[in-house]
Amino acid sequence: MTLTRWQRPQLWDAARHLSSLREEIDRLFESPFSLFENGSQPFSGGWVPAMDLYEDKDNVFVRAEVPGMKKDEIDISLHEGVLTLSGERKLEKEYDKAASHRLERFVGRFQRSITLPHPVDATKVRAAYKDGILAVTLPKAEEAKPKQISVSAE
Amino acid sequence: MNAVANHSERKERNHERVEQQVWLSPEVNIFETPEGYVLEGEMPGVTKSGLEITLEGNTLTIVGHRHEADFGANPVYRESRAGSFRRVFELDPAIETSKINAKMEQGVLKLHLPKAEKVKPRKIQVTD
Numbered sequence: 635m636t637l638t639r640w641q642r643p644q645l646w647d648a649a650r651h652l653s654s655l656r657e658e659i660d661r662l663f664e665s666p667f668s669l670f671e672n673g674s675q676p677f678s679g680g681w682v683p684a685m686d687l688y689e690d691k692d693n694v695f696v697r698a699e700v701p702g703m704k705k706d707e708i709d710i711s712l713h714e715g716v717l718t719l720s721g722e723r724k725l726e727k728e729y730d731k732a733a734s735h736r737l738e739r740f741v742g743r744f745q746r747s748i749t750l751p752h753p754v755d756a757t758k759v760r761a762a763y764k765d766g767i768l769a770v771t772l773p774k775a776e777e778a779k780p781k782q783i784s785v786s787a788e
Numbered sequence: 789m790n791a792v793a794n795h796s797e798r799k800e801r802n803h804e805r806v807e808q809q810v811w812l813s814p815e816v817n818i819f820e821t822p823e824g825y826v827l828e829g830e831m832p833g834v835t836k837s838g839l840e841i842t843l844e845g846n847t848l849t850i851v852g853h854r855h856e857a858d859f860g861a862n863p864v865y866r867e868s869r870a871g872s873f874r875r876v877f878e879l880d881p882a883i884e885t886s887k888i889n890a891k892m893e894q895g896v897l898k899l900h901l902p903k904a905e906k907v908k909p910r911k912i913q914v915t916d
Contacts, residue, residue, distance in 0.1 A: 766895015
């Protein structure tokens with residue numbers, strides 16, 4: 635038998651669920667499908683760009699949808715097998731004083747980390763930013779590559 | 789773009805469901821200046837050639853086609869949604885539709901929609 639510490643039921647948790655439910659209902663009335671149509675997550679309260687991970691024999695690929703940024707506003711770091719992407723998007727000064735009819739795009743910081751499925755060679759990592767998509771290519775470390783073992787018949 | 793039409797948008801959407809086409813709705817910002825409107829739409833992965841902007845009467849339709857990046861790798865984990873972007877707007881009749889200008893930069897569409905000369909605010913000089 636295992637002993638589990640008794641925990642007071644967390645009220646704030648229930649409250650959070652309630653408020654997110656209300657938002658969800660509001661949103662459903664506004665636009666029935668939009669909830670499921672966007673890659674970024676609607677209730678997180680911040681900017682959570684969609685991230686994808688691919689791999690082939692030699693590389694791990696990470697893609698993130700971060701439209702409308704400058705190349706040097708994006709930070710990429712790799713530490714102990716965890717890749718972290720971060721950056722900040724600012725509202726364009728040009729429209730500071732303009733009246734806004736819709737403001738749906740996220741403004742502010744994002745940070746996302748992903749644990750890589752294999753050890754990679756940190757010195758050979760490449761990143762490109764094109765059409766609003768950040769693509770990071772991480773070559774697998776030699777020891778992580780699949781090896782062919784030949785069986786010799788006797 | 790006083791009334792950015794939700795009705796027509798919804799109607800279009802239902803119609804699309806029937807056609808089995810998955811459209812993603814881009815997030816937009818719309819600003820209004822004395823000269824006109826600026827619409828910014830997020831469409832990551834869409835290039836200039838994938839952009840299709842049509843105007844019928846006062847209905848502006850923005851479509852951003854994109855293709856899956858195919859580099860022969862296996863997807864392990866995926867959050868992004870497959871599909872192209874589409875959204876419909878009802879334009880303010882004061883917009884000079886012949887002067888609409890579109891630009892695509894790092895996955896963000898920027899549409900400039902200038903107002904017709906006659907509706908722009910004008911300063912009137914007072915003479916003695």
